[in-house]
Amino acid sequence: MDLDKNNELDQANLRLIVACCALAYMGLLGFMPGESHARYLPVIYYIVSFLLVSVGLRQAIARWPGHYPWRRVLGMLHDYTGTCFGLVIGGEAALPIYAVMVWVNLGNGMRFGSRYLAIATVLALAALLVVYQLTPYWQANPFMVLMLLTTSTVIPVYAHLLLERTRKASEQAIAANQEKSRFLAQASHDLRQPIHSIGLFTACLREAPLGEDERRLVDSIDRSLLNVSQLFRSILDLYTLDNGRVQPHYETFALGDFLAELLRNNSEAARWAGVDIRLRPCSYWTRADRGMLATMVQNVISNSFKYAAQRPLLIAVRRCGRDLAIVVCDQGRGIAEAHQGLVFEEFYRVRQGRDKDVEGVGLGLSIVRRLGHLMGLEVRLRSRPGRGTAVTLQGLPRLQAQPDQPSAQRSPAAPGLLGGLRVCLVEDDRNVLRATSALLQKWGCEVEAHSSPSGLSSDCEVIVADYDLGQDATGIDCIDRLRAQRGWAVPALIMTGHDPEKIQAEVHERDIAVLSKPVRPAELRAALRALRELPAAPVG
Incomplete structure (x- = not known):
């Protein structure tokens, strides 16, 4: 709707500019050799009145924006009436005003679409025939009239073909962009999972007793994984910025x-x-x-x-x-x-x-x-x-x-270990479940691992859940269910491979932390420490 409003207002502004140019042209004709201002005064007076009406029409468009077909057709009639009057009264000297007809024809078509292009073309041909009937000079030059009629037909037809090609290309581009969006959204989720699990498995290796050579190998794996993760996040950031999804x-x-x-x-x-x-x-x-x-x-x-x-x-x-x-x-x-x-x-x-x-x-x-x-x-x-x-x-x-x-304020990670922390882990990806469970156990946590939300029950101190758990439930549903069973707001954390902003909106006022996959072990450890320090609160 805004696009229509702007287009119509732009057309109204351009109408005023063209009318001023026509007025200046007719005024200059009076200074030509063998010409006098008296001959063109009626045309000048008419253009002045045309300008006044055009100003009123522009104000109406600005005051009542929107798509009004009758107002657009009225604008075309207004343009063609003024052009016809100038051509009839001005004679052969006013022939350059014919360019206004071409502008009205193409302007309406390009701004408002092929339907208005067809209406403008029919009105232009009718206007040329009216001028032909009322102007002796035109009647004496039928081939000139034929040329003008042909021009007023061929140019709009060609413009229509271009508009149709542009429309189809635009539709194909939109469809391709939507398909790319779906692909990237799915690829984003599918790629986050293995990167996330590899990072956790590497952290498990780091917690194990290793020799110097083995530790250097783990460092190399971790460093390469960090580079892949950063590149992956950069590409996703660029994609979301291009789509205008980041606010x-x-x-x-x-x-x-x-x-x-x-x-x-x-x-x-x-x-x-x-x-x-x-x-x-x-x-x-x-x-x-x-x-x-x-x-x-x-x-x-x-x-x-x-x-x-x-x-x-x-x-x-x-x-x-x-x-x-x-x-x-x-x-x-x-x-x-x-x-x-x-x-x-x-x-x-x-x-x-x-x-x-x-x-x-x-x-x-x-x-x-x-x-x-x-x-x-x-x-x-x-x-x-x-x-x-x-x-x-x-x-x-x-x-x-x-x-x-x-x-x-997000408090920095509390000092101390996670030993004895009872964690309920819900994750439907087997590799991620194994990696997260193993790492939490390395940190001294007591882990209850669940690969499905069905029949979920736990006496845990902290809930860690993936967001996407299949068609039956989400991680938020599992957290709500466990909190209802326990009768208090158990500290909870969602790890997700989806758009984190969307998840943040869903957990608003639920006191649920959100981490975006791939989660680095240091981030997970800091989040768990912070959750452990939260005071007990009743279910809201």
């Missing part, structure tokens, strides 16, 4: 805790890259989309691991007027000035011979900038070859004081 959901949180948690999750990757991360203490609070901001900072940190390995990395929060800025500074080889504006483009990489083995396809910074645009953050890059690179995420609001209700 910020703001919450209030402490930046210091947020960055400390992010660094804990990257401790293994930093160790592999030989990067010493230093975080300056920060007591500021802000309001932003926590997930989007985490993705932005994570992508910048990952780039530093790749291109500034074996060098220190500094992360700090600065005050910028009323706002805050997160600054990530590395001491890598830097980026030449010629490349600094290009590194934010998709798939662009500054390649050199010595970094041929650096993983990635050049999506990280493009995702950072696009997410920043969605949240109103400015992304700045400052780099000097041989001196390092600093990326600044600027524009985060600075809250004057800690909120009275810091419920939006």
Whole structure:
């Protein structure tokens, strides 16, 4: 509907411009040799009245937007009436006004579709016949009239063919995009599961007593898996951004805790890259989309691991007027000035011979900038070859004081082990179930593993469930059922391979944590520690 409104208003605006051009043309004719203004005064007066009516029609379109077929046809009649009057009164000197007929014909067809193109064509042919009957000059030149009639027919027919081809191509593109969306949605879920289970199995190996050589092999597997996981998430981020599905959901949180948690999750990757991360203490609070901001900072940190390995990395929060800025500074080889504006483009990489083995396809910074645009953050890059690179995420609001209700804050993982924690695990994928159960047992948990939601019963302290458990139930259904059995809100966690925002909306006000697969073991351990610390609460 908005498209129709804008198109009709655009047509009305263009009508005013064309009428002004016609008025200027008729005024200039009076200065031509052998011509006088008196001859064209009736046409000029008519165009002035035409302009006044056109202004009124434009105001009506702006005041009552929408699709009104009668108003569109009335606009065509208005255009053709004015054109006919100018052609009849102006004679041969007014022939260039015929271009207005072509504009009305094509303009209505291109803006409103083939049906209006056909109506405009019929009205144009009728208008030409009327001018022919009323103008001696036209009657004396029948071949000219034939040419104009042919032109007024052939051009719209060709335009109709183009419109039909465009419409079919658009429908095919939409269908292909929908098919791609379905494929990526299914592939996303199917690929997350094995990546998730491999990560958990690797964590189990890490918990076992291993020799130095075996531990290096596990490190290599884990590092390769991390690269695959990051690439996979980058592609999914790019896909959701292209589809316009990403919208910020703001919450209030402490930046210091947020960055400390992010660094804990990257401790293994930093160790592999030989990067010493230093975080300056920060007591500021802000309001932003926590997930989007985490993705932005994570992508910048990952780039530093790749291109500034074996060098220190500094992360700090600065005050910028009323706002805050997160600054990530590395001491890598830097980026030449010629490349600094290009590194934010998709798939662009500054390649050199010595970094041929650096993983990635050049999506990280493009995702950072696009997410920043969605949240109103400015992304700045400052780099000097041989001196390092600093990326600044600027524009985060600075809250004057800690909120009275810091419920939006995510507390850092509580210290201590998970020994003795009774966990009810519900997962229909056998590999994921085995991997998660084995890892939780390595951490000292007592695990009740269920591959089906049917007949579910447990005296657990924490529930960990996959979201998609087949056609019978979801993980949320299982959590609700167990909580009803126990009579209190057992702390619960959903791990999902689907769109996490959709799941977050479903668990709203249920006090259920959500982790998006593939879940890194450090994330799972931190989430379980946090859930263990929650106080008992009655079922809401």
